[in-house]
Amino acid sequence: MKHPEDDNELFNRLEAEMAADAGAAVVDLDKARAARDTTPTTTVVDPTEPEGERPLVDLPTPVATGPGYLGRLAGGKRRDVIPVWLRSTSELRTAAAWVARHYTHTVGYHALRAPIYAARLALQSPAGTARFIGGTMRWVSDREGEPVRAAAVRREDAAEYLRLSAQRDSRVKLRMMVAALAMFVGLTVALAIYVLAPGWVQALSVGTVVLALGAAGRKADAPVIHRAVELPKASKLTSDIVLRALGALGIPAINQAQGKGRDGFEFTAPITRDGPGWRAQGNLPYGVTVTDVIERRERLASGLRRPLGCVWPEPASEEHPGHMVLWVGDQDLTKAKKPTWPLAKSGSVDLFKPVAYGTDQRGRWVDVTLMYIAGVIGAIPRMGKTFLLRLLLLIAALDPRAELHTYDMKGTGDLDPVGNAVSHRHAAGDDDESINYALADFRALREELRRRTGVIRSLPRDICPENKVTSQLADKRSLGLHPIVVGVDECQVLFEHPEHGKEFEEIATDLVKRGPATGIVLLLATQRPDAKSLPTGISANAGARWCLKVMGQTENDMVLGTSAYKRGVRATMFAWGDKGIHYFVGEGSDARIVSAVYVDAPGAEAIGARARSAREKAGLLTGYAMGEAPEVVTGPAYDLLADILAVVPAAEAKVWSETVVARLAELRPDVYDGWEPDALTAALKPHGISTVQVGRRVDGKVVNRRGITRAHIADAIAQRDGKRDAG
Ligand SMILES: Nc1ncnc2c1ncn2[C@@H]1O[C@H](COP(=O)(O)OP(=O)(O)OP(=O)(O)O)[C@@H](O)[C@H]1O
Numbered sequence: 001m002k003h004p005e006d007d008n009e010l011f012n013r014l015e016a017e018m019a020a021d022a023g024a025a026v027v028d029l030d031k032a033r034a035a036r037d038t039t040p041t042t043t044v045v046d047p048t049e050p051e052g053e054r055p056l057v058d059l060p061t062p063v064a065t066g067p068g069y070l071g072r073l074a075g076g077k078r079r080d081v082i083p084v085w086l087r088s089t090s091e092l093r094t095a096a097a098w099v100a101r102h103y104t105h106t107v108g109y110h111a112l113r114a115p116i117y118a119a120r121l122a123l124q125s126p127a128g129t130a131r132f133i134g135g136t137m138r139w140v141s142d143r144e145g146e147p148v149r150a151a152a153v154r155r156e157d158a159a160e161y162l163r164l165s166a167q168r169d170s171r172v173k174l175r176m177m178v179a180a181l182a183m184f185v186g187l188t189v190a191l192a193i194y195v196l197a198p199g200w201v202q203a204l205s206v207g208t209v210v211l212a213l214g215a216a217g218r219k220a221d222a223p224v225i226h227r228a229v230e231l232p233k234a235s236k237l238t239s240d241i242v243l244r245a246l247g248a249l250g251i252p253a254i255n256q257a258q259g260k261g262r263d264g265f266e267f268t269a270p271i272t273r274d275g276p277g278w279r280a281q282g283n284l285p286y287g288v289t290v291t292d293v294i295e296r297r298e299r300l301a302s303g304l305r306r307p308l309g310c311v312w313p314e315p316a317s318e319e320h321p322g323h324m325v326l327w328v329g330d331q332d333l334t335k336a337k338k339p340t341w342p343l344a345k346s347g348s349v350d351l352f353k354p355v356a357y358g359t360d361q362r363g364r365w366v367d368v369t370l371m372y373i374a375g376v377i378g379a380i381p382r383m384g385k386t387f388l389l390r391l392l393l394l395i396a397a398l399d400p401r402a403e404l405h406t407y408d409m410k411g412t413g414d415l416d417p418v419g420n421a422v423s424h425r426h427a428a429g430d431d432d433e434s435i436n437y438a439l440a441d442f443r444a445l446r447e448e449l450r451r452r453t454g455v456i457r458s459l460p461r462d463i464c465p466e467n468k469v470t471s472q473l474a475d476k477r478s479l480g481l482h483p484i485v486v487g488v489d490e491c492q493v494l495f496e497h498p499e500h501g502k503e504f505e506e507i508a509t510d511l512v513k514r515g516p517a518t519g520i521v522l523l524l525a526t527q528r529p530d531a532k533s534l535p536t537g538i539s540a541n542a543g544a545r546w547c548l549k550v551m552g553q554t555e556n557d558m559v560l561g562t563s564a565y566k567r568g569v570r571a572t573m574f575a576w577g578d579k580g581i582h583y584f585v586g587e588g589s590d591a592r593i594v595s596a597v598y599v600d601a602p603g604a605e606a607i608g609a610r611a612r613s614a615r616e617k618a619g620l621l622t623g624y625a626m627g628e629a630p631e632v633v634t635g636p637a638y639d640l641l642a643d644i645l646a647v648v649p650a651a652e653a654k655v656w657s658e659t660v661v662a663r664l665a666e667l668r669p670d671v672y673d674g675w676e677p678d679a680l681t682a683a684l685k686p687h688g689i690s691t692v693q694v695g696r697r698v699d700g701k702v703v704n705r706r707g708i709t710r711a712h713i714a715d716a717i718a719q720r721d722g723k724r725d726a727g
Pocket residue numbers: 379380381382383384385386387388410527579580581595596597598599
């Protein structure tokens with residue numbers, strides 16, 4: 001078997017790449033070369049060929065080792081020519097402001113303490129004078145040479161001693177002359193100043209001499225000037241430190257590699273500064289994944305000798321699962337000073353555009369676009385879930401067009417700063433009154449959702465090209481397509497309600513699925529993310545997920561999406577002190593660690609007041625915030641059971657759900673359009689009707705699907721009407 005090692009090599013590579021580009025699975029280079037009359041070589045052996053040669057497992061070098069030269073170039077990752085911080089004016093501005101503030105502070109600090117420093121130095125000046133005179137006399141008498149002369153005496157080396165003594169005599173003579181000259185010059189200058197110079201020069205001279213003598217008299221353990229700023233002492237991250245920490249994780253593959261003298265981690269880029277920290281990245285040994293390291297984050301922090309809040313190992317999504325990006329911050333993420341939130345003091349929001357709501361580990365702003373999403377927030381209690389929901393609602397409040405519906409089912413009043421200021425509907429507490437208020441609002445929201453789908457469908461294509469609400473459409477008040485943002489804290493209170501839980505779930509599922517396109521945003525927060533408190537129909541369809549600390553894999557995946565835990569997105573790794581720190585999945589990107597902006601209650605009230613005045617100016621303050629009570633929507637404006645009977649004739653005893661929803665959509669498109677068989681099942685549940693297996697013959701075979709029994713519907717209607725009549 002020959003290998004193409006000749007000058008055709010580059011041609012061979014290009015040829016193979018072109019063939020691969022064309023989608024060919026195996027390239028028969030023989031034929032191609034024969035056609036071109038070049039030296040024939042065989043790169044792929046067909047095992048069925050009669051020669052009886054064994055098939056090659058590893059293909060010959062030039063064609064088979066990866067994508068080839070051009071491919072490698074095309075697949076190569078180009079590092080930024082200009083670093084990110086130099087490209088972003090806001091980052092540059094923030095850095096410059098920090099430097100300016102640092103030096104202004106330092107100058108101010110020392111200026112205020114200057115008289116104290118002067119007094120301290122004056123007090124130290126006698127000691128300094130003694131030290132100066134002593135030092136001068138030691139210098140003149142050549143005391144530094146004394147140990148050497150003494151050693152010569154001990155050795156009884158007469159010749160050496162005589163040589164050293166002669167040298168000392170001449171040196172002392174010279175130094176005495178220099179000292180006498182200096183004294184003479186000094187005294188003359190002092191006399192001249194005393195006689196000739198104006199008073200301020202005399203004072204300045206005496207002051208300088210006293211301060212200099214004071215400085216000479218300082219003690220090592222009592223500095224005169226203290227530090228104005230205690231800079232955090234974060235030592236540089238080096239490859240040795242990283243390898244030491246990885247070796248301490250107790251991962252056998254790394255330990256084995258290091259035991260054999262290898263590194264156990266292959267750095268793929270130099271360790272660099274990245275924001276306020278260091279970034280190392282590279283490949284773990286074969287079979288070790290980044291999740292293995294994330295699981296041992298505490299041990300990693302111990303190995304790096306850094307606080308836990310500084311150590312952030314992350315998988316690089318575009319790479320293999322063993323490729324780790326390790327970011328080690330100079331300061332604990334919870335304690336690091338955060339930049340000021342741009343919206344804290346002024347500014348308004350366009351909900352259709354990204355808005356900064358937190359910072360990542362590197363101190364860069366992370367944006368969220370609230371439109372076209374439904375979001376869930378999950379965490380164990382006291383980690384900042386309510387604060388995060390309130391922050392998102394405050395952002396929504398700053399868009400005067402947005403209609404807010406806020407529900408604080410915990411009832412502690414955390415959402416009042418938003419609710420009282422701007423909400424169209426607002427309730428706090430889990431009492432019957434609040435539940436009924438919320439139920440009426442949810443029913444009205446479902447009607448609104450249906451109205452909106454109808455409006456959007458009826459709009460001409462050029463005005464509504466994507467069949468969804470846009471910022472321009474939201475501006476047209478006549479259409480009533482302004483953003484509606486519904487925020488519910490402790491949403492499990494609604495979904496677990498013994499009487500209305502199912503209806504809340506059904507409406508919320510509908511809002512999560514169809515709301516985003518119609519401009520309705522539902523944000524649900526819960527401290528117990530399980531299937532009951534966050535029904536799967538909702539958690540599976542949420543477009544944005546915020547997960548603060550949770551305790552286990554189930555809750556993690558419930559909030560962050562199926563198999564998030566397996567992929568290494570683990571909110572279980574957050575520490576108890578990591579308040580407001582969460583994984584954020586949304587904005588079309590991978591999970592990111594974000595520290596939410598901290599807005600306390602007074603801050604929230606101030607922002608709420610600002611949002612209210614903007615609404616008042618625009619004439620957009622409505623509902624609860626205006627003191628208006630809601631108009632009561634007592635129940636669905638359609639009768640599902642009657643509608644089903646209308647579309648299922650008596651001759652059909654059992655019908656597939658999909659047939660029923662198709663017919664319902666035809667009967668009342670504004671209500672039933674888009675319903676899936678599941679929606680029918682969910683809608684029938686509150687009436688005590690469940691779907692059954694219905695077999696139908698299709699092409700001679702019996703096909704079983706879920707469906708309804710007409711008699712069940714008729715019975716339910718009879719029972720309901722009977723009760724009503726009796727009532
Ligand atoms: N972004 C943040 N940064 C710093 N601290 C925060 C942040 N968010 C919240 N906290 C702190 O965490 C505490 C708990 O917050 P919050 O009330 O939102 O928790 P919770 O998860 O809603 O608790 P519960 O489940 O009891 O309602 C707050 O008192 C606040 O001091």
